[in-house]
Amino acid sequence: SHGDEVWVADNIYGPNMEHLRNLEQRYGITVQVYNPIDATSFQPSEKAKLIWLEAAGSVTLEFPDLTALVKKAKAQNILTALDNTWGAGLAFNAFDFGDEHLSVDISVHALTKYPSGGGDILMGSVVTRDQHLHHQLFRMHAIQGICVSGDDVAQVQRSLASMQLRYEHQAQSCIELLNWLKLQPQFAQVLHPADATSAGHTYWKEICRAGHSAGLVSVIFKPEYDLAAVRQFCDGLSLFKLGFSWGGPLSLVMLYDLKPMRHLEHTHLAQGILVRFCIGLEHPADLIQDIQQALQHLPNP
Incomplete structure (x- = not known):
């Protein structure tokens, strides 16, 4: 009203x-x-x-x-x-x-x-x-x-029967990617509630006691990689398709400029272009390999 x-x-x-x-x-x-x-x-x-x-x-x-x-x-x-x-x-x-x-x-x-x-x-x-x-x-x-x-x-209704199996598989694949992404020097920050360095991790542990999490992980590129460079990275991906949404069988990627998206000032987020990965049903090793080869498309900062 x-x-x-x-x-x-x-x-x-x-x-x-x-x-x-x-x-x-x-x-x-x-x-x-x-x-x-x-x-x-x-x-x-x-x-x-x-x-x-x-x-x-x-x-x-x-x-x-x-x-x-x-x-x-x-x-x-x-x-x-x-x-x-x-x-x-x-x-x-x-x-x-x-x-x-x-x-x-x-x-x-x-x-x-x-x-x-x-x-x-x-x-x-x-x-x-x-x-x-x-x-x-x-x-x-x-x-x-x-x-x-x-x-x-x-x-x-038909898909509900397999939802828990799919959710758990995608979540586990996402954790594997999370652990690998954290080792890559191109990223200033990797975001996932299950990671102890991510904002809200303590609240996630309090509520999601079985350790469940969705198949989403985001990375923030270091500031030396501008929007054009990150777009070049996304274009270099093969298994990851560019698109919104998530939770389906195909892995998706989307890039975001956080500055116009936020109304409050946040000190917990690094400066840089964010890329969100939605993990599908592909094998995590194949997804890691896809990201690895796409990183090679990045220009030297």
Whole structure:
């Protein structure tokens, strides 16, 4: 409603921020930004109605302080909504997590990714255990005329049977790449929640107790490699295809300039162009070899 306040993480999925800025202009809501790894930056006013969480961030992969953020929101009767696409309902339970068995109010998934299995369906889900919230969401769903194809639903249902197997395989392959990437001199920083040097690692250990993580890893090139050089690296990849999304059978790569993407100042991120690798079902040794040969395309700094 007009005048309501919505809080979003600074590492939010880009199109979500774009959508919120549009709603801000059209409907008179206020969008506030917080640092997901610093719960003290979440300072809601009495007008705050919703905090949007993302675990982990889809590009820089910080794992948020879910416990502190959710507790703070609930203490002030603020709705909590979590983009749980990264965890896929497997890394942790959004409705029962941590020592205090906390729960978010709404869990959102991009079914396009791990659930679909093929990365060729555009679909999402919004899940809540609250009956009143369910009726509110269902009513808005009907008003907006949102619907999905029965064939797409059937394909997602069919792929769910193999989702855990695929998730675990891609996660393990990603860890192998993570360990190799950390040894490469071209990178100033490697980002993955399971790595002890990555922001939010402690919160990841607290919530994802079985050590689960998605098949995403990002690297930040050293500053001497400019955007043109990093594009040359991406063009040199063969198994990794250039594209958005993740969670499908094919490995994907995408490069980002972080400067226009962030609203807050972050000291935990190195300066440089970021490249995110989405790990598919290929053999990790083949993926490592592909990155290794593409690094040879980099010009001398």
